[in-house]
Amino acid sequence: MTKISDGSSGTKRSEIGGIPTRYIGIGVIVVLAVWxxxxNLDKVQIQFWVFTVTAPLWIALLGTLIAGAALGWLLKGRRGR
Known part of the structure; x- marks a missing residue:
């Protein structure tokens, strides 16, 4: 059951079984990303502007995931401005 609790900072948080729903959402996304x-374990050719490399697709996907997470982390501070 979803429970609304009042945190010490005066903000309301949703929890499921005592775990904040934000952590549950992050966990689900991480599990789906790893799956x-x-x-996608096949080898593919990745073409950059100047050169081409052959690597497993999961490496390219992991690099894209990390780049997206880094961009999201860097840009999250701009929301409040």
Whole structure:
């Protein structure tokens, strides 16, 4: 059951079984991302502007995931401005 609790900072948080829903959402996304990475183990050619490399697809997907997470982390501070 979803429970609304009042945190010490005066903000309301949703919890399921005592775990904040934000952590549950992050956990679900991480599990799905890892599953997606391991479902794509074939080797592919990745072409950059100047050169081409052959690597497993999961490495390219992991690099894209990390780059997206880094961009999200860097841009999250701009929301409040």
């Amino acid at each position: 997606f990475l391991f479902a």
